[in-house]
Amino acid sequence: MDMTQTDPPGATAINGYIGRVDAAARGLPPDRRIELLDQLREHLDAVSQSPGATESSVLAAIDRLGDPTEIAASEIDLPAQPAPVAVASTRSAWGPLEVMTVVLLIAGAVLFLVGQLGGLICLWFSSQWSRREQIGVTIFVLGSFTLAAVAVLAPMWGLPFAFFLLWLFGSPLAGIYLAVRLTRQASSAREDS
Amino acid sequence: MGVDGQTGSLTQLRRGALEYCVLALVSGEERYAVDLVRDLGEIEALVTSEGTLYPLLSRLRREGLVATTWRESDAGPPRRYYRITDSGRVALRAFAEEWTSFRDAVDALITEGT
Numbered sequence A: 001m002d003m004t005q006t007d008p009p010g011a012t013a014i015n016g017y018i019g020r021v022d023a024a025a026r027g028l029p030p031d032r033r034i035e036l037l038d039q040l041r042e043h044l045d046a047v048s049q050s051p052g053a054t055e056s057s058v059l060a061a062i063d064r065l066g067d068p069t070e071i072a073a074s075e076i077d078l079p080a081q082p083a084p085v086a087v088a089s090t091r092s093a094w095g096p097l098e099v100m101t102v103v104l105l106i107a108g109a110v111l112f113l114v115g116q117l118g119g120l121i122c123l124w125f126s127s128q129w130s131r132r133e134q135i136g137v138t139i140f141v142l143g144s145f146t147l148a149a150v151a152v153l154a155p156m157w158g159l160p161f162a163f164f165l166l167w168l169f170g171s172p173l174a175g176i177y178l179a180v181r182l183t184r185q186a187s188s189a190r191e192d193s
Numbered sequence B: 001m002g003v004d005g006q007t008g009s010l011t012q013l014r015r016g017a018l019e020y021c022v023l024a025l026v027s028g029e030e031r032y033a034v035d036l037v038r039d040l041g042e043i044e045a046l047v048t049s050e051g052t053l054y055p056l057l058s059r060l061r062r063e064g065l066v067a068t069t070w071r072e073s074d075a076g077p078p079r080r081y082y083r084i085t086d087s088g089r090v091a092l093r094a095f096a097e098e099w100t101s102f103r104d105a106v107d108a109l110i111t112e113g114t
Helices: A011-024 A030-048 A055-065 A068-077 A082-090 A096-107 A114-125 A131-153 A161-192 B003-025 B033-041 B050-062 B086-113
Strands: B066-071 B079-084
Touching (some): A011 A030, A011 A055, A011 A068, A030 A068, A030 B033, A030 B079, A055 B050, A068 B050, A114 A161, A131 A161, B003 B033, B003 B086, B033 B050, B033 B079, B050 B066, B079 B086
Antiparallel strands (some): B066 B079
């Protein structure tokens, strides 16, 4: 560490304190540990760089921040984010509605409109997929279906007939995508718990 | 319940209420992190050491109840500011209602018992 005349007051004490917190926070996930160290350093830098700061004002600030072990422990003790855990546990199940969603969307390749619309309705009634997934899949399925219909019914609009394939593949692709998402969420929820 | 148990449950109570006090403090203007922590640290009934407030602020941010912004300062490094989010306001309002009935119920029982 470079100690020169230009160092603000208390630089050594600050580095020593941050080092002790770092050691005490060894059990934390890296991102939380780094964030904690950044916050504390920012706090102490603000003190040491304020006008009229002295070695003793920095030491007093360190004292008020408190015991490194206590700070690290408070990060560990904090309730482990109940919201995501609750979400994960409700998201882990394949119910009848979810099976219907995937089956109908895949069947959309052969069931004209019934598969697409039925699948989308089930998708919106299910609480297992995120709102973003619901919106994305709806736009994709309806969009590809519309493009396919235009390609078949109005060839003069210049859409290549190959767009017809979207009708065959758009809806099943969406079904497979949703199935993969749900299975991944279910397995990551199990790992979390 | 021994003295240790009493200290433990008071710690839990303090910790539970503290996060809403933080939300209340950032519900007006956004606050510079260092000032916010110092102001809270002055309230001895709530805060044992200023350093433990930073993990709390991080958690509130991860839960989307507060948001942070970096701002340049005239002197020194950029500063981290905290402000409440919409879901933070919802949480604070819900707690405020719960708290009033909770406090009244506890007050009534404790007054009777002493």
